[in-house]
Amino acid sequence: MDNKHIAILGLGLIGGSLAFRFNSKGYHVTGYDVDEERGRAALDLGAIDALAGSASEAVVGCDFIFVATPVGVVTDTVEAIMANIKNGAVVSDVGSVKRPIMESITALEPAFAFIGGHPMAGSEQGGIAAADPNLFENAVYVLTPLPSASEGFSRDLTRLRELIEEELGASVMVMDSAIHDEIVAAVSHMPHVAAAALVNALGQAAERAPAALALAAGGFRDTTRVASGSPELWADICLHNKAPVLRSIAYLQDELEAVQEALLVHDAQGLEGFFQRARDLRAEVPIAQRSLIPPLFDLMVPVPDTPGAISAVTSLLASANLSLKDIGIVRQREGEVGALRIGLADEKSCALALKILQSEGYRAYRR
Secondary structure, three states: OOOOEEEEEOOOHHHHHHHHHHHHOOOEEEEEOOOHHHHHHHHHHOOOOEEOOOHHHHOOOOOEEEEOOOHHHHHHHHHHHHHHOOOOOEEEEOOOOOHHHHHHHHHHOOOOEEEEEEEOOOOOOOOHHHOOOOOOOOOEEEEEOOOOOOHHHHHHHHHHHHHHHHHHOOEEEEOOHHHHHHHHHHHHHHHHHHHHHHHHHHHHHHHHOOHHHHHOOOHHHHHOHHHHOOHHHHHHHHHHOHHHHHHHHHHHHHHHHHHHHHHHOOOHHHHHHHHHHHHHHHHHHHHHOOOOOOOOEEEEEEOOOOOOHHHHHHHHHHOOOOOEEEEEEEOOOOOOOOEEEEEEOOHHHHHHHHHHHHHOOOOOEEO
16 A cells, blocks of 8 residues: 555554554554653554654644544544645544544534544553554444545545555444444443443442452453443543433333342242343344454363463464454353353354364363
8 A cells, every 4th residue: 555654643552553553564653642651652662653742743744644532532633633634634533432523523624534433442451551453353443434425535435444454454344423323332332331330339239248349250350341441431432422322221221120120029930031031132142243243153161270271272273274253261250260262253163163172172162
């Protein structure tokens, strides 16, 4: 690709990961962050080639500009750099809320192509220290172009799409910004709220029974992992996607009230129905999400807590040319103590991996 100069404005987890990746692919990356210490760290770590003194300085001469700031300041940042954006440059953001950003950017009437973006990848850890050049591999990357896209704009969309798919290794989906916000409210924003609520509820229980915190390992820790995310970040996201998040919370409230009512009247059949519906729907999630997030086929592989145990499993599968799309460690979880969770791309690969592992004595099983 001829367009080799990229600016990254905001060098946290997402911006830093973009910088590392593009830098490793041979692009000249100029970075800027309002936190001078973070900017210097990005430069020292080799994520960026040059550190600018301001956002407007960073974008001079750049072919692609990624605004990786908090959602609430994306528009202000774009407005601040408008005068220095060269002809033909493509500007995108990485915010997990799209409709408010697209509406406010439209009001600026930019002379350049602005295309909303949301890489659906991340971590509960934040900052440049957590940045990972492989963060976007096999992830879905949503783009939300303006509805009144010209022919030239369509070419810019294609350029950005090719950059993301070829250099980041992500799968691009193009969709309306309002639809995007409804989806992420249900699959990302509300689950973060629910996880935080579960942890806070545990805090109330611990006031009566202090041992509750010590016993909250296993499934509870796994379920509430995302509650370790940045409080400032998630407050910003929820406020900017308020209406869809409120609708998703209302759906959750309806379900909790149904359980509460069933408990009050000792309705065993109603409770069984509640859990059965959830179990059946959960089994359909990979299929239902096929158009947004490619489904993974999971294996659980119990392993001993010894050096080399994980590499022995992954090397065994690699020798069969099986590509692992996801891998995680499930610690102290009920029924899955000390297990690797391995995600493969298709049924055939999963079946082959299961056969190989079981033939080598592993008590692997489908999840």
